[in-house]
Amino acid sequence: MxxxxxxWCGPRDEAEFHYGGQAHVAYPEDPAALSDEEWxxxxxxxxxxxxxxxxxWSHTAGCRRWFNAVRxxxxxxxxxxxxxxxxxxxxx
Amino acid sequence: MSPEPQGRxxxxxxxxxxxxxxxxxxxxxxxxDVVIVGGGGHGLATAYYLAKxxxxxxxxxxxxxxxxxxxxxxxxxIIRSNYLWDESAGIYEHALKLWEGLEEDLGYPLLFxxxxxxxxxxxxxxxxxxxxRVNANRLNGVDAEWLTPEQVKEVCPIVDxxxxxxxxxxxGTYQPRAGIxxxxxxxxxxxxxxxDLGVDMIEHCEVTGLDVRDGRVTGVRTTxxxxxxxxxxxxxxxxxxxxxxxxxxxxxLQSHPLQALVSELLEPVHPTVVMSNAVHVYVSQAHKxxxxxxxxxxxxxxxxxxxxxxxxxxxxSAALELFPVFARAHVLRTWGGVVDVTxxxxxxxxxxxxxxxxxxxxxxxxxxxxxxxxxxxxxxTVATGEPHPLNAPFSLxxxxxxxxxxxxxxxxxxx
Ligand SMILES: Cc1cc2nc3c(=O)[nH]c(=O)nc-3n(C[C@H](O)[C@H](O)[C@H](O)COP(=O)(O)OP(=O)(O)OC[C@H]3O[C@@H](n4cnc5c(N)ncnc54)[C@H](O)[C@@H]3O)c2cc1C
Ligand SMILES: [Zn+2]
Numbered sequence: 001m002x003x004x005x006x007x008w009c010g011p012r013d014e015a016e017f018h019y020g021g022q023a024h025v026a027y028p029e030d031p032a033a034l035s036d037e038e039w040x041x042x043x044x045x046x047x048x049x050x051x052x053x054x055x056x057w058s059h060t061a062g063c064r065r066w067f068n069a070v071r072x073x074x075x076x077x078x079x080x081x082x083x084x085x086x087x088x089x090x091x092x
Numbered sequence: 093m094s095p096e097p098q099g100r101x102x103x104x105x106x107x108x109x110x111x112x113x114x115x116x117x118x119x120x121x122x123x124x125d126v127v128i129v130g131g132g133g134h135g136l137a138t139a140y141y142l143a144k145x146x147x148x149x150x151x152x153x154x155x156x157x158x159x160x161x162x163x164x165x166x167x168x169x170i171i172r173s174n175y176l177w178d179e180s181a182g183i184y185e186h187a188l189k190l191w192e193g194l195e196e197d198l199g200y201p202l203l204f205x206x207x208x209x210x211x212x213x214x215x216x217x218x219x220x221x222x223x224x225r226v227n228a229n230r231l232n233g234v235d236a237e238w239l240t241p242e243q244v245k246e247v248c249p250i251v252d253x254x255x256x257x258x259x260x261x262x263x264g265t266y267q268p269r270a271g272i273x274x275x276x277x278x279x280x281x282x283x284x285x286x287x288d289l290g291v292d293m294i295e296h297c298e299v300t301g302l303d304v305r306d307g308r309v310t311g312v313r314t315t316x317x318x319x320x321x322x323x324x325x326x327x328x329x330x331x332x333x334x335x336x337x338x339x340x341x342x343x344x345l346q347s348h349p350l351q352a353l354v355s356e357l358l359e360p361v362h363p364t365v366v367m368s369n370a371v372h373v374y375v376s377q378a379h380k381x382x383x384x385x386x387x388x389x390x391x392x393x394x395x396x397x398x399x400x401x402x403x404x405x406x407x408x409s410a411a412l413e414l415f416p417v418f419a420r421a422h423v424l425r426t427w428g429g430v431v432d433v434t435x436x437x438x439x440x441x442x443x444x445x446x447x448x449x450x451x452x453x454x455x456x457x458x459x460x461x462x463x464x465x466x467x468x469x470x471x472x473t474v475a476t477g478e479p480h481p482l483n484a485p486f487s488l489x490x491x492x493x494x495x496x497x498x499x500x501x502x503x504x505x506x507x
Contacts (some may be wrong), residue, residue: 001400002392015402019391021346040492044344044435048333050395073347073394 006059007067007081020056022046023068024088050074054088114280115159115287117295123320124152124292126474127312128327129299129335131155132164133275133460134452135327136282137467138474140198143289145468146475151291153283154314156298160279163329164460166397166429168352168374168386170365171461172209172270173234176225176502179485180438181232186482187465188269194464200281202273203379207364209270210239210247212414214259214370222265225502229267237266248364250417257413259371272365272376278463299328302338308447309339323448325474330395330430332453339446343453344491345432348389349399350457353407353426357381361417369501371410383421385411389431389457399428431456436496437503441470441483450474451488458503 002014028034028042047053053073058066070080070091080089126142128135131153142148155161171191173184195202213219222238229236241253244264253261287293294316301313302324311320328335330347362377375385387407390399404426411418434440434454439462441452452470455462469480479487490496 001402013402014392014400021393036492036494040344044491045342046344046346048343048346048393048432050331050334050347053393055392071392074396076394076396 002076002078004057004069004078005081006062006065007083008063008065009059012059012062016059016061018058018060020058020066023054023056052079052091114284115293118152118292120152120154120294120297120314120316120319121292123311125150125322126325127151127319127321127323128153128325129312130162130326130328130331131159131283131293131295132162132327132329133160133279133282133463134329134455134466134470135325136160136279136286137463138325138327138452138470139291140282140286140289141468141471142475143286143291145471148475149290151286152319153286153291153293154297154299154312154319155293155295156315158295159283159293160276163429163431164275164279166352166427167275167460168376168384169272169275169460170209170270170367170374170376171204171273172267172365173461174209174211174225174229174236174265174267174270175499176228177497177499178232179497180499180503181229181234183465183469183482183486184462185232185234186468187462190464190468191273192269194278194281198281198285200277200284202277202281204271204273205379206269206271207376208247208266208268209365209367210244210251210264210266212244212251212264212366212368212370213262214368215262218370219262221502222263226265235267235269237268239264239266248362248366250361250415251366252414252416259368259413261414270365272378274379275460282463282467299335299338302335302449304339304446304449309449323450323474325450325452325470327452327470329453329455329459330432332432332451336444336451336453339444339449341444341446341449341451343440343451343488344435345440345454346393347395347430347432348392349394349396349428350386350389350431351399351403351407351426351428352384352386353404354378354382354384354424355418355421356424358383358421362415366414368410368414371413373407373410373414375411375415382424383418386457389433395430397428397430433457435491437499438497439466439486440488441466442473442479442487443477444488
């Protein structure tokens with residue numbers, strides 16, 4: 001069970017949140033120009049690192065806002081949370 | 093001792109002795125024709141069929157931990173082939189047919205028990221989807237029946253079919269040939285049979301890199317030194333993204349923890365396997381008497397072999413709704429494995445963009461049942477360099493062509 005620090009509400013139990021997968025996946029700028037290969041990458045391929053991962057969470061049972069987190073998928077340690085639109089923090 | 097009554101077995105009486113060393117744990121050689129990465133059920137079955145069906149015996153199975161200590165030792169052992177789509181029915185039914193002769197083929201007891209699987213329906217839409225799947229199964233030669241709630245009760249008397257519960261049982265599909273097998277014995281049986289044919293089982297040997305030259309894989313780097321390989325076959329389950337990444341191959345996978353648990357030993361009360369999609373729990377009773385239960389994956393990716401407690405709580409409340417008699421059973425042990433999930437809830441088996449590098453992954457929560465079938469087909473793919481017809485639909489290209497095999501919600505359990 002994760003203890004997730006919502007940027008607005010503070011640390012709350014994982015059960016209050018909805019998971020949104022990888023963060024910073026931008027919609028293609030020029031969709032019509034994409035090849036099938038590029039569409040496949042955009043639709044189906046997400047990073048799956050064993051280590052630091054920038055991901056999205058929504059505090060559905062609280063403030064209902066989306067935010068981003070950098071979590072280590074090998075340890076589950078959450079290194080940073082930050083608001084949507086902010087750049088991914090550099091973790092030393 | 094008095095003879096056992098006809099048709100009843102003492103729980104545990106058919107467990108064979110714990111095997112001593114069934115295979116030699118080998119020292120790595122400098123080079124092999126085929127190196128298999130991952131000593132789970134799939135890697136071991138692949139090694140066996142490479143040797144048996146294709147005469148390729150200069151093979152090493154590299155396992156970073158102990159043999160079959162990954163998901164092979166952690167699953168809830170359910171075997172069935174009642175999948176919706178033709179492609180899935182093809183490979184899972186091929187596996188089920190192999191299961192039916194596997195103890196004899198391997199010369200080793202697997203406690204394969206065709207006690208049937210019930211997939212319950214709790215809503216009108218569940219009922220319609222289930223009946224559709226029964227019809228699809230029959231068209232594919234897979235045994236399947238639609239049962240009324242009363243018939244469900246006949247198959248498994250402890251299921252609560254009263255209409256006044258939150259998720260009433262409106263019926264269920266039943267596959268009589270489905271069942272369970274003892275996962276450890278399956279792995280050991282394949283390992284012994286493959287080792288007897290000359291395959292090297294190399295434990296405590298983690299693959300830490302793949303050598304690729306001119307678009308072709310030439311060997312693996314390991315914690316026990318480099319090993320040259322004519323071909324490399326990945327079967328690393330939850331870690332497939334990591335291992336394929338060593339060759340610059342990215343896969344459409346997400347790794348998640350999946351949990352299961354067992355109760356203390358009970359008298360035989362549960363004669364079949366019961367799965368419920370809507371309340372998401374699956375239950376059987378092991379040969380020794382434990383209730384074995386599994387749930388869904390944790391939502392967030394993780395490589396930690398432990399999941400969140402609220403998943404277990406939900407699973408237990410679902411189990412209690414269906415089986416009120418479980419209220420007094422104690423949980424003995426919970427554990428987790430790391431499973432790799434694809435966007436269409438179907439596996440990826442076949443070639444990669446790197447020559448002589450093959451991939452078998454993405455089985456998510458349901459790959460144990462495929463062990464012999466995919467081992468057979470994957471061995472063919474590796475031996476011939478061409479996908480076996482049964483795994484051809486499960487190629488990596490399907491994500492580009494769009495020819496997905498979407499078993500989400502179709503396959504009788506959410507993946
Ligand atoms: C809790 C749980 C319940 C399940 N229930 C069922 C079920 O009821 N029915 C069903 O059909 N399926 C079930 N599954 C899924 C099933 O267990 C898997 O799909 C299947 O075991 C995957 O194939 P495998 O056996 O080869 O994987 P594994 O046994 O996990 O084998 C992969 C091996 O690769 C090794 N490895 C990883 N990286 C490296 C490396 N770099 N170098 C060397 N070795 C490496 C690992 O240590 C591991 O031993 C369940 C899984 C879990 C976790
Ligand atoms: Zn909040």
